[in-house]
Amino acid sequence: MPDAKIIATETSRVTNGGTKVPRLWTGDYYNEGNGRDDIFDKLKEECGVFGVFGHPDAASLSYYGLHALQHRGEESCGICTSNEGEFHYHRGMGLVKEVFDRDRLVSLTGTNAIGHVRYSTAGASKLANAQPLVFKYREGDLAVCTNGNLVNEPIIRRELEESGSIFQTTSDTEVIAHLIARSPKPLVEAVREAFSRLVGGFAFLIMTKDKLIAACDPNGLRPMVMGRLGNAYIFSSETCAFETIGAEYVRDVQPGELLVLDKDGLHEDRYASENNQRAVCAMEYIYFARPDSDIGTINLHTSRKRMGRQLAVESFVDADIVTGVPDSSISAAIGYAEQTGIPYELGLIKNKYTGRTFIQPSQELREKGVKMKLSAVRKVVEGKRVVMIDDSIVRGTTSLRIVNLLREAGALEVHVRITSPPFANPCYYGIDTPDRRDLIASSKTVEEIRKAINADSLYFLSDQGLIDSVGGHDGEKNRGLCLGCFTNDYPTQVEFEHAKATSCSCD
Numbered sequence: 001m002p003d004a005k006i007i008a009t010e011t012s013r014v015t016n017g018g019t020k021v022p023r024l025w026t027g028d029y030y031n032e033g034n035g036r037d038d039i040f041d042k043l044k045e046e047c048g049v050f051g052v053f054g055h056p057d058a059a060s061l062s063y064y065g066l067h068a069l070q071h072r073g074e075e076s077c078g079i080c081t082s083n084e085g086e087f088h089y090h091r092g093m094g095l096v097k098e099v100f101d102r103d104r105l106v107s108l109t110g111t112n113a114i115g116h117v118r119y120s121t122a123g124a125s126k127l128a129n130a131q132p133l134v135f136k137y138r139e140g141d142l143a144v145c146t147n148g149n150l151v152n153e154p155i156i157r158r159e160l161e162e163s164g165s166i167f168q169t170t171s172d173t174e175v176i177a178h179l180i181a182r183s184p185k186p187l188v189e190a191v192r193e194a195f196s197r198l199v200g201g202f203a204f205l206i207m208t209k210d211k212l213i214a215a216c217d218p219n220g221l222r223p224m225v226m227g228r229l230g231n232a233y234i235f236s237s238e239t240c241a242f243e244t245i246g247a248e249y250v251r252d253v254q255p256g257e258l259l260v261l262d263k264d265g266l267h268e269d270r271y272a273s274e275n276n277q278r279a280v281c282a283m284e285y286i287y288f289a290r291p292d293s294d295i296g297t298i299n300l301h302t303s304r305k306r307m308g309r310q311l312a313v314e315s316f317v318d319a320d321i322v323t324g325v326p327d328s329s330i331s332a333a334i335g336y337a338e339q340t341g342i343p344y345e346l347g348l349i350k351n352k353y354t355g356r357t358f359i360q361p362s363q364e365l366r367e368k369g370v371k372m373k374l375s376a377v378r379k380v381v382e383g384k385r386v387v388m389i390d391d392s393i394v395r396g397t398t399s400l401r402i403v404n405l406l407r408e409a410g411a412l413e414v415h416v417r418i419t420s421p422p423f424a425n426p427c428y429y430g431i432d433t434p435d436r437r438d439l440i441a442s443s444k445t446v447e448e449i450r451k452a453i454n455a456d457s458l459y460f461l462s463d464q465g466l467i468d469s470v471g472g473h474d475g476e477k478n479r480g481l482c483l484g485c486f487t488n489d490y491p492t493q494v495e496f497e498h499a500k501a502t503s504c505s506c507d
Contacts, residue, residue: 047072047073047116047117047118047119047131047145047146047147047237048066048069048072048073048116048117048147048236048237048238049069049114049115049116049145049146049147049203049204049205049224049235049236049237050062050065050066050069050114050115050116050205050234050235050236050237050241051113051114051115051205051207051212051214051233051234051235051236052065052111052112052113052114052232052233052234052235053111053112053212053232053233053234053261054111054112054231054232054233054261055111055229055230055232056111058081058108058110058111058112058113058232059079059081059105059108059109059110059113060105061113061229061232061234061245062079062081062113062114062115063079063096063100063105063115064241064244064245065115065234065236065241065244065245066079066096066115066116066117066241067096067097067244068236068238068240068241068243068244068245068290069117069236069237069238069240069241070095070096070117071288071290072117072119072147072237072238072288073116073117073118073119074095074117074119075093075094075118075119076091076092076093076094076099076117076118076127076129076130076131077091077092077094077095077096077099077100077115077116077117077118077130078090078091078092078099078115078116078130078131078132078145079100079108079113079114079115079116079132080108080113080114080115080132080134080143080207081108081109081110081112081113082110082111082112082113082141082143082207082208082209082210083109083110083111084110085140085209085210086110086209087134087141087143087209088107088108088109088110089108089132089134089143090104090107090108091127091130091131091132092127092130093127093130096117111232112207112212113207114132114143114145114205114206114207114212115132115145116130116131116132116145118130118131119432128168128169129169129170129171131144131145131146131171131173132144132145132205132207133145133169133171133173133174133177135174135177135181137177137180137181138181139187139208140208140209141208141209142177142180142181142206142207142208143206143207143208144173144176144177144204144205144206144207145173145204145205146172146173146176146202146203146204146205147202147203147222147224147237147430148200148201148202148203148217148221148222148429148430149172149200149201149202149428149429149430150172150175150198150199150200150202151199151200151428151429151492152197152198152199152200153172153175153200156175156179156197156198157175160175160178160179160182165178165182176194176198176204176206179193179194179197180194180206187208187211188211188213188258188260188269191206191213191215191258191271192258192269192271195215195258195271195272196271196272198217199492200217200221200428200429200430200492201217201219201221201222201281201428201429201430201482202216202217202221202222202430203215203216203217203222203223203224203237203253204216205235210262210263211260211261211262212233212235212260212261213258213259213260213261214226214235214253214258214259214261215253215257215258215259215271216253216254216255216256216257217255217256218255218256218272218273218276219255219276219277219278219279219482219491219492220254220255220278220279220280220480221279221280221281221429221430221482221491222237222281222429222430223237223238223252223280223281223284223289223295223296224236224237224252224253225237225238225239225242225249225250225251225252225253225294226250226251226252226253226259227239227242227247227248227249227250228247228248228250229245229246229247229248233261233266234247235253238289238290238293238295239293239294239295240289240290240292240293243292249294252295252296252297254274255272255274255276255278256270256271256272256273256274256276257269257270257271258270258271277476277477277491278473278476278480279477279478279480279481279482279491280295280296280472280480280481280482281427281429281430281431281481281482282420282466282470282481282482282483282485282486283392283420283427283431283485285298285300285303285304285470285481286304286307286328286391286392286419286420286466287328287391287392287420288431291304291327291328291330291331296472296473296480298470298471298472300331301331302331303469303470303471304328304329304331304332304335304419305331305332305334305335305338306335306468306469306470306471307332307335307419307461307465307466307469307470308331308332308333308334308335308336308337308338308339308389308419309335309336309338309339309469310461310465310466310468310469311332311335311336311389311417311418311419311459311461311465312335312336312339312340313339313465314459314461314462314465315417315459316340317387317415317457318385319342319384319385319386319387319413319415320342320343320384320385320386321342321343321344321345321347321380321381321384321385321386321387322336322337322340322342322343322344322345322386322387322389323344323345323346323347323348323380323381323386323387323388323389324344324348324388324389324390325348325374325388325389325390325391325402326348326349326350326374327350328391329389329390329391329419332389332391332419333389336387336389336417342387345377345380345381346377346380347376347377347380347381347386347388347406348374348375348376348377348388348402348405348406349374349375349376349377350373350374351372351373351374351375374401374402374405375405376405376406376408376409376411377409378409378410381406381409381410381411382409382410382411383410383412384410384411384412385411385412385413385415386406386411386412386413386414386415387415387417388402388403388406388414388415388416388417388455389417389418389419390402390416390417390418390419391418391419391420392418392419392420392423393418393422393423393440393441393449393453393460394423394438394439394440395438395439395440396440396449396452396453399416399453399455400452400453400454403416403453403454403455404454407454413456414454414455414456415455415456415457415458416450416453416455416457416458416459417458417459417461418458418459418460418461419461419466420460420461420466420486421460421461421462421463421466421483421486421487422441422446422449422460422486423439423441423485423486424436424439424441424442424485424486424488425439425442425484425485425486425487425488426439426485427484427485428484428490429482429484431485440452446458446459446460463483463486463487466481466483467479467481467483
């Protein structure tokens with residue numbers, strides 16, 4: 001069967017009279033290439049997906065939905081609509097509000113749409129990998145977008161190439177298109193067959209001229225939810241997007257489930273057994289998802305407050321104030337303060353409008369870039385013993401910088417409390433993590449990490465404390481959480497030496 005052929009993108013690098021614009025320190029657009037070299041070595045989620053089926057304003061709804069999911073990816077975005085069998089799409093580098101204007105949205109006509117926001121890669125920015133990817137195959141156009149990572153993608157890609165497939169991107173998503181296009185079976189059967197070959201964590205949206213298909217991996221590592229807006233169906237990586245557009249949450253897309261929407265309505269199907277281990281990524285609860293989102297009906301703000309409370313139970317320290325590293329640790333800091341009775345204070349302020357600063361040409365300017373992005377409130381922390389709550393420690397450089405910010409502002413003591421266990425192992429399911437050798441917890445004890453970050457004390461939330469704080473599903477391993485990055489016990493069996501632990505399906 002013929003392969004899928006990707007349709008070339010219509011957006012190109014900005015030029016001035018045919019001459020390329022010189023690259024500035026801040027890049028051609030906000031967050032260009034802002035990946036693993038960022039001065040703040042926070043973990044990065046790879047992307048977010050959003051879909052609409054059966055609404056006359058599908059493109060506009062997708063715009064607002066993607067804007068609500070912007071925290072999941074800030075470098076590129078795209079929307080593809082289907083209008084009476086004809087696709088209209090646009091992808092671009094930058095934030096949603098930069099890529100789409102009123103005229104662009106008006107041109108994206110149709111009642112069905114899928115959209116995507118993508119986290120940045122390290123170094124070169126690749127418009128070719130921006131999603132949704134749009135392909136030509138035997139039955140017409142096919143648009144695909146995904147959140148996550150396919151662990152066995154290199155094996156499948158090599159097999160397809162050896163059988164004659166020609167790839168035009170480095171995206172895992174193109175592998176899916178080739179598997180579907182090469183199958184002689186009808187579309188839904190071809191999709192089911194393709195998904196059954198995948199190993200990893202993923203949430204897919206696939207659109208044809210008259211269908212929209214949604215699916216999650218067999219372990220539910222990557223979240224996706226379904227909602228309704230009038231008679232239309234809405235899909236999103238997080239429920240916060242439903243609040244933005246006024247949609248009603250219906251339910252989570254279940255692990256291994258295949259949902260097909262067409263002119264006859266919703267068809268619920270499966271491509272994988274229900275007996276697979278449920279393993280939702282713990283970092284979604286700890287850090288990635290917005291605090292106003294729910295995953296598995298569990299509110300993120302509430303679960304993070306419980307993490308803070310549990311930290312206080314496990315690691316109380318006498319102090320004057322509690323502060324959280326914005327934004328993801330604020331909820332946990334409030335919980336820690338409530339449990340201990342130590343006042344919560346806004347000791348750290350984040351400036352969200354600084355853009356990229358990590359490529360400044362001198363160490364002095366790099367350090368100024370740190371203070372541009374995060375500032376300690378001197379009048380709050382000066383002369384105080386501070387408990388600093390954060391969600392994770394990756395390389396340790398971020399924690400060191402923040403501890404030093406607080407000390408420079410006059411903090412007498414800085415006690416660091418982390419709402420996750422030590423992050424000691426790479427993630428293979430869609431989180432951008434460094435090589436194991438770059439993860440400070442993989443080679444240092446807690447006491448060695450404490451010294452490295454210049455803290456007076458350091459404590460990580462226990463595995464069981466995290467499990468109990470989230471809640472989850474009774475009777476399932478880890479109550480339905482994936483703790484692989486903490487425990488080195490992964491929910492899928494695969495030859496990890498062939499897997500890509502530093503990129504996602506978007507890269």
